[in-house]
Amino acid sequence: MLQGKKAYICSPLSARNPEGVQHNMELAKYYLMQMKRLYHCRTFASHAHLPLMLDDRIPEERETAMQIGALMLDLCEVLIICGSCISEGMRREIQTAFEKGKDVYWYDSKMKPGELMKVENWRSIDDEVQIYT
Numbered sequence: 001m002l003q004g005k006k007a008y009i010c011s012p013l014s015a016r017n018p019e020g021v022q023h024n025m026e027l028a029k030y031y032l033m034q035m036k037r038l039y040h041c042r043t044f045a046s047h048a049h050l051p052l053m054l055d056d057r058i059p060e061e062r063e064t065a066m067q068i069g070a071l072m073l074d075l076c077e078v079l080i081i082c083g084s085c086i087s088e089g090m091r092r093e094i095q096t097a098f099e100k101g102k103d104v105y106w107y108d109s110k111m112k113p114g115e116l117m118k119v120e121n122w123r124s125i126d127d128e129v130q131i132y133t
Helices: 020-037 059-075 088-099 122-130
Strands: 005-010 041-044 076-080 103-109 117-119
Touching: 005 059, 005 088, 020 041, 020 103, 041 059, 041 117, 041 122, 059 088, 076 088, 088 103, 088 122
Parallel strands: 005 041, 005 076, 076 103
Antiparallel strands: 103 117
Protein backbone atom coordinates (compact mmCIF):
# COMPACT_ATOMS: atom_id res chain seq x y z
CA MET A 1 0.00 0.00 0.00
CA LEU A 2 2.69 2.54 0.96
CA GLN A 3 5.81 0.69 -0.11
CA GLY A 4 8.36 3.05 -1.63
CA LYS A 5 6.15 6.13 -1.13
CA LYS A 6 7.19 9.23 0.80
CA ALA A 7 5.06 9.65 3.92
CA TYR A 8 4.79 12.75 6.10
CA ILE A 9 4.33 11.83 9.75
CA CYS A 10 1.76 14.07 11.43
CA SER A 11 1.87 13.88 15.23
CA PRO A 12 1.72 16.42 18.07
CA LEU A 13 4.68 18.55 19.11
CA SER A 14 2.99 21.13 21.34
CA ALA A 15 2.92 20.40 25.05
CA ARG A 16 2.48 22.22 28.35
CA ASN A 17 6.16 22.11 29.25
CA PRO A 18 9.60 21.40 27.72
CA GLU A 19 9.52 17.82 28.96
CA GLY A 20 6.26 17.27 27.08
CA VAL A 21 7.76 18.72 23.90
CA GLN A 22 10.75 16.40 24.29
CA HIS A 23 8.40 13.46 24.80
CA ASN A 24 6.48 14.39 21.64
CA MET A 25 9.74 14.66 19.67
CA GLU A 26 10.63 11.14 20.79
CA LEU A 27 7.17 9.93 19.77
CA ALA A 28 7.66 11.50 16.33
CA LYS A 29 10.96 9.62 15.99
CA TYR A 30 9.22 6.42 17.06
CA TYR A 31 6.49 6.96 14.46
CA LEU A 32 9.14 7.66 11.79
CA MET A 33 10.74 4.29 12.41
CA GLN A 34 7.48 2.39 13.01
CA MET A 35 5.86 3.54 9.75
CA LYS A 36 9.07 2.83 7.85
CA ARG A 37 9.26 -0.67 9.36
CA LEU A 38 5.57 -1.56 8.97
CA TYR A 39 4.84 -0.02 5.59
CA HIS A 40 8.26 0.14 3.88
CA CYS A 41 7.88 3.82 3.02
CA ARG A 42 10.24 6.78 3.32
CA THR A 43 9.20 8.85 6.31
CA PHE A 44 9.51 12.57 7.05
CA ALA A 45 8.76 14.45 10.29
CA SER A 46 10.26 17.88 10.74
CA HIS A 47 9.07 18.04 14.35
CA ALA A 48 11.23 15.05 15.25
CA HIS A 49 14.35 17.24 14.95
CA LEU A 50 13.58 20.93 14.34
CA PRO A 51 12.74 21.74 17.99
CA LEU A 52 16.42 21.21 18.73
CA MET A 53 17.07 24.34 16.67
CA LEU A 54 13.80 26.30 16.65
CA ASP A 55 11.74 27.18 19.74
CA ASP A 56 8.05 26.43 19.24
CA ARG A 57 7.16 29.06 21.87
CA ILE A 58 8.65 31.90 19.79
CA PRO A 59 6.10 32.81 17.09
CA GLU A 60 8.66 33.57 14.35
CA GLU A 61 10.53 30.33 14.99
CA ARG A 62 7.30 28.31 15.16
CA GLU A 63 6.21 29.77 11.81
CA THR A 64 9.62 28.92 10.28
CA ALA A 65 9.28 25.35 11.55
CA MET A 66 5.74 25.14 10.12
CA GLN A 67 7.02 26.36 6.74
CA ILE A 68 9.77 23.72 6.74
CA GLY A 69 7.16 21.10 7.61
CA ALA A 70 4.97 22.33 4.74
CA LEU A 71 7.91 21.98 2.33
CA MET A 72 8.49 18.43 3.55
CA LEU A 73 4.79 17.65 3.16
CA ASP A 74 5.00 18.88 -0.44
CA LEU A 75 7.68 16.22 -1.10
CA CYS A 76 5.41 13.45 0.15
CA GLU A 77 2.62 11.50 -1.52
CA VAL A 78 0.83 10.65 1.72
CA LEU A 79 0.29 12.00 5.21
CA ILE A 80 -0.04 9.64 8.17
CA ILE A 81 -1.80 10.98 11.27
CA CYS A 82 -0.27 9.27 14.29
CA GLY A 83 -2.01 9.08 17.65
CA SER A 84 -5.45 9.96 18.96
CA CYS A 85 -5.11 13.74 19.39
CA ILE A 86 -4.79 16.47 16.80
CA SER A 87 -3.03 19.73 17.66
CA GLU A 88 -3.61 23.03 15.90
CA GLY A 89 -0.38 22.54 13.90
CA MET A 90 -1.49 19.06 12.86
CA ARG A 91 -4.89 20.40 11.82
CA ARG A 92 -3.11 22.80 9.46
CA GLU A 93 -0.99 20.01 7.97
CA ILE A 94 -3.98 17.69 7.52
CA GLN A 95 -6.06 20.37 5.84
CA THR A 96 -3.14 21.16 3.51
CA ALA A 97 -2.78 17.47 2.63
CA PHE A 98 -6.48 17.23 1.71
CA GLU A 99 -6.33 20.49 -0.28
CA LYS A 100 -3.35 19.15 -2.26
CA GLY A 101 -5.07 15.84 -2.96
CA LYS A 102 -2.68 13.70 -0.93
CA ASP A 103 -3.75 10.37 0.52
CA VAL A 104 -4.31 10.63 4.27
CA TYR A 105 -4.08 7.69 6.68
CA TRP A 106 -4.50 7.34 10.41
CA TYR A 107 -2.37 5.16 12.67
CA ASP A 108 -2.81 4.65 16.41
CA SER A 109 -0.78 2.27 18.54
CA LYS A 110 -4.10 0.91 19.88
CA MET A 111 -4.83 -0.52 16.44
CA LYS A 112 -3.78 -4.00 15.48
CA PRO A 113 -0.13 -4.15 14.34
CA GLY A 114 0.11 -3.12 10.73
CA GLU A 115 -3.44 -1.73 10.62
CA LEU A 116 -3.72 1.64 8.89
CA MET A 117 -7.02 3.43 8.26
CA LYS A 118 -7.49 5.50 5.09
CA VAL A 119 -9.14 8.82 5.90
CA GLU A 120 -11.45 9.97 3.13
CA ASN A 121 -12.33 13.41 4.50
CA TRP A 122 -11.80 15.79 7.38
CA ARG A 123 -15.22 14.96 8.86
CA SER A 124 -14.18 11.38 9.57
CA ILE A 125 -11.17 12.66 11.53
CA ASP A 126 -13.37 14.84 13.73
CA ASP A 127 -15.43 11.76 14.57
CA GLU A 128 -12.42 9.61 15.53
CA VAL A 129 -9.92 11.75 17.39
CA GLN A 130 -9.71 14.44 20.03
CA ILE A 131 -8.94 17.94 18.76
CA TYR A 132 -6.96 20.18 21.09
CA THR A 133 -5.25 23.55 20.86
